[in-house]
Amino acid sequence: MAKNVDKLLELLAQAYPEARTELQFRSPFELLVATILSAQTTDRQVNRVTPLLFQHYPTPYALAAADPEDVAKDIAGVGLNRTKARYLVAAARKLVSDFGGSVPDSLDSLLTLPGVGRKTAKVVLANAFSRPALAVDTHVFRVARRLGLSQGRTPEEVERDLEAKIPSTHWIVTHHRLIQHGRRVCRARNPRCGECPLATECTAFLQKTQPKAGRKVENNLA
Numbered sequence: 543m544a545k546n547v548d549k550l551l552e553l554l555a556q557a558y559p560e561a562r563t564e565l566q567f568r569s570p571f572e573l574l575v576a577t578i579l580s581a582q583t584t585d586r587q588v589n590r591v592t593p594l595l596f597q598h599y600p601t602p603y604a605l606a607a608a609d610p611e612d613v614a615k616d617i618a619g620v621g622l623n624r625t626k627a628r629y630l631v632a633a634a635r636k637l638v639s640d641f642g643g644s645v646p647d648s649l650d651s652l653l654t655l656p657g658v659g660r661k662t663a664k665v666v667l668a669n670a671f672s673r674p675a676l677a678v679d680t681h682v683f684r685v686a687r688r689l690g691l692s693q694g695r696t697p698e699e700v701e702r703d704l705e706a707k708i709p710s711t712h713w714i715v716t717h718h719r720l721i722q723h724g725r726r727v728c729r730a731r732n733p734r735c736g737e738c739p740l741a742t743e744c745t746a747f748l749q750k751t752q753p754k755a756g757r758k759v760e761n762n763l764a
């Protein structure tokens with residue numbers, strides 16, 4: 543492991559020792575549903591609608607038999623609710639038809655479900671099945687690039703770089719820590735570099751404050 547990666551992981555652990563998903567769930571099925579709902583929506587909004595949704599549709603079988611219009615009403619508090627309702631019902635039908643009503647625990651199988659991309663699949667693998675997976679969402683993408691952990695131009699490229707540099711035993715927790723850091727400090731606009739615990743190891747910050755130091759990255763620091 544590169545020396546500064548080692549140091550970054552240490553600083554992240556100190557700053558966010560308890561980092562974990564904020565989505566509330568009691569089973570792989572509930573996490574799958576919550577994660578599909580979380581696209582372009584805050585976890586808090588998702589947690590507001592899922593109790594009623596899970597009360598009405600507690601299993602993949604119940605959701606598979608639902609009318610997407612009824613599901614859309616239950617999740618009206620999240621963005622794109624009609625589209626997400628269609629995905630949820632279609633995904634539940636696939637779970638019933640292809641996986642015996644259970645959420646599969648492999649990436650390839652999860653990716654066959656409607657509404658499930660790499661990020662959602664990896665969140666489910668990591669948090670429902672404790673499988674090593676490093677999901678790259680908008681926060682992980684931005685923070686990893688600013689820190690200099692990747693210069694990838696797509697989430698897949700950043701995912702590949704992170705998984706190459708970080709030991710697999712740290713993938714799950716590093717995902718959560720990078721998200722917390724992105725939400726609280728390394729925000730998309732006006733990152734709070736002046737109070738950032740990672741600044742001494744951050745390529746974008748060092749480049750901004752010591753322009754001749756380090757590799758050039760697109761730092762987007764306002």
Ligand code: SF4
Pocket residue numbers: 688689727728729733734735738739740741744745746747763
């Ligand atoms: S120093 Fe600034 S750009 Fe670098 S990780 Fe911290 S907040 Fe983000």
